[in-house]
Amino acid sequence: MQITIDEAKCCGAGQCVLVAPEVFDQRDEDGIVVLLDATPDAGQHAAVREAATICPAAAIQVRE
Amino acid sequence: MSAAHTPRPRIAVVGAAAAGLAAAEGLRRLGWDGEITLVGDEPHPPYDRPPLSKHVLSGSWEPERTALRDAGQLTELGLDLRLGTRAVAYDPERRALTLGDAGRTVLRCAGVIVATGVLPRTLPGGDGVEGVHVLRTLDDALALRRRLATPGRRLAVVGGGVLGAEAAAVARALGHQVTLVGTEDTVMGRVLGPEVGRLLADVHRAQGVTLRSGQAVTGIRAEAGRATGVVLANGTVVEADDVLLAIGSVPAVDWLRGPGAEAVGLDLSDGLRCDEFCAAAPGLYGAGDVARWYHPGLGRELRIEHRMNASEQGLAAARNLLAELDPERFGERRPFTPVPYFWSDQYDLKLQAHGVLAGADRTEVRVLGKDPLRLAALYGTAGRATGILTIGLPPRRTRSLRALIATPAPWPEAITGLTETVEA
Numbered sequence: 505m506q507i508t509i510d511e512a513k514c515c516g517a518g519q520c521v522l523v524a525p526e527v528f529d530q531r532d533e534d535g536i537v538v539l540l541d542a543t544p545d546a547g548q549h550a551a552v553r554e555a556a557t558i559c560p561a562a563a564i565q566v567r568e
Numbered sequence: 569m570s571a572a573h574t575p576r577p578r579i580a581v582v583g584a585a586a587a588g589l590a591a592a593e594g595l596r597r598l599g600w601d602g603e604i605t606l607v608g609d610e611p612h613p614p615y616d617r618p619p620l621s622k623h624v625l626s627g628s629w630e631p632e633r634t635a636l637r638d639a640g641q642l643t644e645l646g647l648d649l650r651l652g653t654r655a656v657a658y659d660p661e662r663r664a665l666t667l668g669d670a671g672r673t674v675l676r677c678a679g680v681i682v683a684t685g686v687l688p689r690t691l692p693g694g695d696g697v698e699g700v701h702v703l704r705t706l707d708d709a710l711a712l713r714r715r716l717a718t719p720g721r722r723l724a725v726v727g728g729g730v731l732g733a734e735a736a737a738v739a740r741a742l743g744h745q746v747t748l749v750g751t752e753d754t755v756m757g758r759v760l761g762p763e764v765g766r767l768l769a770d771v772h773r774a775q776g777v778t779l780r781s782g783q784a785v786t787g788i789r790a791e792a793g794r795a796t797g798v799v800l801a802n803g804t805v806v807e808a809d810d811v812l813l814a815i816g817s818v819p820a821v822d823w824l825r826g827p828g829a830e831a832v833g834l835d836l837s838d839g840l841r842c843d844e845f846c847a848a849a850p851g852l853y854g855a856g857d858v859a860r861w862y863h864p865g866l867g868r869e870l871r872i873e874h875r876m877n878a879s880e881q882g883l884a885a886a887r888n889l890l891a892e893l894d895p896e897r898f899g900e901r902r903p904f905t906p907v908p909y910f911w912s913d914q915y916d917l918k919l920q921a922h923g924v925l926a927g928a929d930r931t932e933v934r935v936l937g938k939d940p941l942r943l944a945a946l947y948g949t950a951g952r953a954t955g956i957l958t959i960g961l962p963p964r965r966t967r968s969l970r971a972l973i974a975t976p977a978p979w980p981e982a983i984t985g986l987t988e989t990v991e992a
Contacts, residue, residue, distance in 0.1 A: 515618075515911050516918065518963050519876065535918075535963035553597065557590055557883055560876035560909060562616050562636055 505549055506567045507542050507556075513563035520559055524551035528564075537563060577602040578648075579889065580665050580675055582655045583683030583820075584608025585617065586875060587856025589636055590882030591681045596645050598890055598898065605648040605675060607655050607667065612706055613642060618875050620709035621734040622913050626742065627713060631706055655684070659828035660849045679851040679889045682824070682840050683882060686817035686857045686873060691726070691798075693788040699795035699810045700788055703731060704817070715810050716742055723747070724798050724808035726785045728755045730912050732814035733768065736777050737914040746777045747806050749798060753781040756912075760921075760957060761931045764945055768914070771941055775915055780806055785815075817873065819858045839871045844903040846885040851892065853885040865905040866924060866954065866976070874910035881906075907974050917941060920966055923955035923973040932983055934990050936961075944969060944990050946982055953982030965989050 507527070516535025520528035527548055529538040544552055549568075556564040579595055581588045584606050592606045608614070615634040623629035642649065654668040658680060665680060667673045688702035701712045712735075715721065721744045725732045728750035740746045748755070755772055757765025769779055783800035788811060790796060797807040819839035832849040835841035840854040842861040848854050854861065856878040860871035881904060890898040912919040917940065928947035936942040940960060946969075947955035954976050956969040972985045 513619075515913075516963060517876070517909055517911060517920065518967055519909065521963075521967070530963040532962055532964070535966075554883075557593065558876055558879050560874075560879070560911065561618070562586075 505544060505552065507539060507544070507552060508565045508567075509537050509539050510563045510565070511536050513561045515561040515563075517560050520555040520564060523555040523558070524548060527552055528555060575603075577678040578605055578675060579603070579679045579681070580605040580607060580655075580677045581681045581683060582607045582658075582665070583685055583856065583858070584610070584614050584649075584651065585683070585685060585856070585878070586614070586636065587683035587685070587878035587882040588681070589614040590879040591683060591855055591886045592645060592647060594883040594886030595890065598887060600886075600890055602678065603648055604645070605650060605677075607653055607665075608649075608651045609654040610705060610707075611652040613637070613639075613649075613651065615706055616875075617704075620706060621703055621731055622738065624706070624709045625703075625713050625716070625735060626738045627717070631710060634706065654823070656823050657826060658824055658852075659826070660832045660834065660852050661828055663851050677851070678893055679853070681882070681885050681889060682821075682848070682852065682854045682858060683856045683878075683885075684820040684823070684858050687820050688813065688817050689815045690813055691785060691787055691815070693790065694795075694811070694813065696793070697788055697790045697795050698793055699808075700790075701810060701812045703735060703812060703814060712810070712812065716744060719743060721745070721810055722808045723810045723812065724749055724806050725812045725814060726750070726798060727814035727816065728752060728765075728769075728781075729758065729814060729816065730756055730910075732812065733772070733914055734912060735812055735814060736772060737775070740772075740775050740777050741915065747780055747808065748772060748777050749780045749783075749785055749800070749806055751781065751784050753779070755779075759926045761925075761928065761933075761945070761947070763931065763933045764943070764957065767935070767938075767941060767943070771915065771917065817857075819860075819871070821858060841869070844905075845888045845901045846881060846904050847888065847892070847901075851889070853889045855881040855885040859885075861904060863905060864903050870908070870924065872908050874908060876909045877906065880904075907970065917959055919957065919959050920961075921955060921957045922966075922970040923947070923953075923976075924949075925955035925957060928955065930979065932986060934986065936990060944986060946972070946986050948979045948982065951979050952976035953979055961990075965992065968992075
């Protein structure tokens with residue numbers, strides 16, 4: 505799994521952090537997503553797919 | 569692909585925006601290996617709507633950037649994708665979906681997910697008049713953007729909800745003369761309450777938007793087929809070159825009406841009424857703006873026209889439809905009990921809301937700064953906190969506030985949590 509994010513699309517909702525806190529975080533100042541792990545191991549895949557689906561700004565892309 | 573002798577079972581997803589795409593993707597990801605027909609009435613592949621009243625309208629994004637998936641990703645899903653096609657009827661007893669294409673194709677389905685969204689409300693006298701706009705589709709946004717490409721236009725925005733407020737902010741930032749016309753003296757006051765609504769109205773005024781409140785808009789004034797303004801209930805006219813109607817929307821359910829719907833008791837009175845599993849009838853599920861469903865955590869029905877709910881509910885409807893069709897393989901159905909979320913960008917302000925705000929019987933607003941506006945607000949119903957709003961607060965604090973309403977806390981406890989969080 506390879507994750508890419510588009511910071512310019514991110515709206516700072518933080519839904520990805522709620523779903524997959526080991527993979528995503530947010531910048532303190534503006535809430536923009538911070539990718540902690542672009543190639544997470546299999547245990548994280550289901551959470552990452554859900555984060556990508558529900559991201560309200562469609563800022564997370566997942567390639568498998 | 570060669571045609572199989574035994575037809576593969578089919579699930580049809582009607583509506584190809586965020587909710588429909590999430591449903592189609594969810595079906596595949598969860599293991600549905602039958603046909604998936606995705607029907608969309610617009611010619612465009614699935615795209616994202618929130619940027620339409622923000623980056624697309626302002627001209628900072630080209631329309632391609634709103635695409636939710638690229639061509640390769642859509643191909644990988646193996647969809648029977650029917651764009652530019654409308655569903656015109658559904659018989660829930662026969663599970664037969666009729667398309668509005670030339671051949672009036674009838675598709676027999678194992679199940680159907682309805683994600684047809686909403687249609688913008690309009691005003692009398694506006695049909696076919698140049699300069700009268702709604703803002704729902706990509707084509708709508710591009711049409712208004714073309715008009716705003718000419719400097720110094722006078723734009724009347726009718727409706728002080730989130731769509732009108734965002735469009736007004738964009739048009740003002742582009743230097744146009746903007747009048748926001750609504751019945752209330754607030755911006756987004758119906759959802760955010762009068763106190764926050766007045767603060768937001770102040771923000772728009774400070775940015776140079778003219779607010780005209782207290783009078784309903786009764787019609788469009790036009791000369792020679794071109795809009796020249798909007799007419800208020802007391803007869804006065806707000807002069808404008810362009811008029812944006814942002815006065816709410818109606819769920820796109822008319823195509824579902826008919827004897828079949830009546831036979832199974834579909835309730836189409838405010839969207840497609842669904843149960844806690846997003847089911848409207850056996851084999852028929854709803855998702856996104858069009859679906860009114862029973863939220864068991866809140867003990868009430870909700871119909872949410874926000875972007876995140878579209879995806880979440882699309883996925884939930886997909887999962888529950890599969891569970892209904894084959895519980896041994898796909899497991900039990902699960903109630904859909906989300907904590908809703910929406911955001912809005914106006915000028916440099918970002919509004920973030922979690923939970924349910926509309927219809928609250930109490931609010932507690934803590935203003936932390938006025939220039940720029942910074943605040944946190946709590947919304948409650950029947951003694952429990954159900955929603956929070958923040959403007960200009962760091963994300964970690966917004967998340968702490970969300971925890972207060974994820975499981976609705978008693979109001980006094982939530983107020984204590986609000987105080988601790990904003991003073992941290």
